[in-house]
Amino acid sequence: MKRKEESKENILSVSEITGFIKQTLEENFSDISVIGELSNFKAHVSGHWYFTLKDSGAQVSCTMWRGVNNYVFFTPQDGMKVIITGKITVYPPRGNYQIDVRSMKPAGVGELQAAFEKLKQKLAAEGLFDEQFKKPIPEFPSKIGIVTAKDGAAFQDMKSIAARRYPLVELVIASCKVQGEGAAEEIARNIRLLNKQNDIDLIIVGRGGGSLEDLWAFNEEIVARAIFESDIPVISAVGHEIDFTISDFAADLRAATPSAAMELATPDKAELSALLKEFSFSFNERMGRIISDYKTGIRKIISSYGFRSPQDLVNRKSQLLDNLIYRFQNNLEIKISDIKNRMKLLESKIEPHNVENVLKKGFTLISQDGKYITRKNKLADENSFEIKFYDGEVKIK
Numbered sequence: 001m002k003r004k005e006e007s008k009e010n011i012l013s014v015s016e017i018t019g020f021i022k023q024t025l026e027e028n029f030s031d032i033s034v035i036g037e038l039s040n041f042k043a044h045v046s047g048h049w050y051f052t053l054k055d056s057g058a059q060v061s062c063t064m065w066r067g068v069n070n071y072v073f074f075t076p077q078d079g080m081k082v083i084i085t086g087k088i089t090v091y092p093p094r095g096n097y098q099i100d101v102r103s104m105k106p107a108g109v110g111e112l113q114a115a116f117e118k119l120k121q122k123l124a125a126e127g128l129f130d131e132q133f134k135k136p137i138p139e140f141p142s143k144i145g146i147v148t149a150k151d152g153a154a155f156q157d158m159k160s161i162a163a164r165r166y167p168l169v170e171l172v173i174a175s176c177k178v179q180g181e182g183a184a185e186e187i188a189r190n191i192r193l194l195n196k197q198n199d200i201d202l203i204i205v206g207r208g209g210g211s212l213e214d215l216w217a218f219n220e221e222i223v224a225r226a227i228f229e230s231d232i233p234v235i236s237a238v239g240h241e242i243d244f245t246i247s248d249f250a251a252d253l254r255a256a257t258p259s260a261a262m263e264l265a266t267p268d269k270a271e272l273s274a275l276l277k278e279f280s281f282s283f284n285e286r287m288g289r290i291i292s293d294y295k296t297g298i299r300k301i302i303s304s305y306g307f308r309s310p311q312d313l314v315n316r317k318s319q320l321l322d323n324l325i326y327r328f329q330n331n332l333e334i335k336i337s338d339i340k341n342r343m344k345l346l347e348s349k350i351e352p353h354n355v356e357n358v359l360k361k362g363f364t365l366i367s368q369d370g371k372y373i374t375r376k377n378k379l380a381d382e383n384s385f386e387i388k389f390y391d392g393e394v395k396i397k
Helices: 002-009 014-028 109-126 153-165 183-195 221-229 246-250 258-265 269-302 310-353 355-360
Strands: 032-043 049-054 059-064 081-091 096-106 143-148 170-175 202-207 234-238 365-368 385-389 392-396
Touching: 014 081, 032 059, 096 109, 109 221, 109 246, 143 153, 143 183, 153 170, 153 202, 153 258, 170 183, 183 202, 183 221, 202 258, 221 246, 234 246, 234 258
Parallel strands: 059 096, 143 170, 143 202, 202 234
Antiparallel strands: 032 049, 032 081, 049 059, 081 096, 365 385, 385 392
16 A cells, blocks of 8 residues: 555656756756757747757757847858857747757858858859949049948048048948947948938948958848949958958959058049149140141231232122123113013004904994893893993993
8 A cells, every 4th residue: 555655656747747857957058058050040020040950960949039149240041050059948838948049150160151152152143243233433433431330440541541542532431330240230221321312422341351250241141232232333342352252242343452442432633633734735735736737827828829919809809790790780681671572562462452442443342231242142132231332331221
């Protein structure tokens, strides 16, 4: 009887055993570091990250809460090998355990390089790096927007170079973080803000040198797409000459350094001054040749026969004009006389047929009802009619 009671006391409920496991795991695994490969990575709309960490023999679920994951400087991708730190937690309703992740970093530079190549291939396949979409860089920009940290050495270098090379240009700083959590989002946002202004001629995006991790914000997809979608030409200037980032491929022009970017963006006032001097000298020389040529031509004209005897030339032209007037008047008089003669001839032919002359010879005109009667059968005997003589009319009833 006693053995049966003891046996029942050793039986645990599901909640009890899960509670013991939860306490044991969370007390003994409160601060751990684990290396593994990312799988099924999902960034939830809430801002939390859910993913699986796995190796060849096992896998474990992981959660990284919003706010904590802001400190991750890169965008995790499936297949990337990472080192995470955190603690084991147990979710009793399902009896599952997971790692509550507090930090994440790539397991070596090779992982970042692999992520770089993967994103580069993806964006290249979409056409973001195609030359046909590259916009020309303006030769004489009036206003340049700069996306970088305003307190960084890169911005100070660009300011001094602009002042030395082309003092006429105006610089608009869109200050942002250039590394660490949220840097990529700030860079992309500032590129879009500058595009909303209607007076920016060129945008320079960049920062000074650093490690691959320091430059990683410029390898993020969000930055590459913001550069590609910019209506304003963009120069990418990240790190040193040996550093290449995704933003370099997406930009309209890549500069080796921020200082080099400002030199590419602005004309050199010394070169402009030399060009103006050369133009001025060339212009004066050319104008001198033109004036000399005109002088020579004028001298030839003045020394010609016409200019030596100007009055003779005027007299000849006047005589020619008199001859033309005489010929014109003579021809006009002949024409008028001919027309008068033709009119007289026509009058002589028409005059015998004048009605008055015919009546004068003894002929008469008979009219009835307002019409002349030219035939006997057209005369109505019962109506009155008129007879017109040369010296008057008679009405017959």
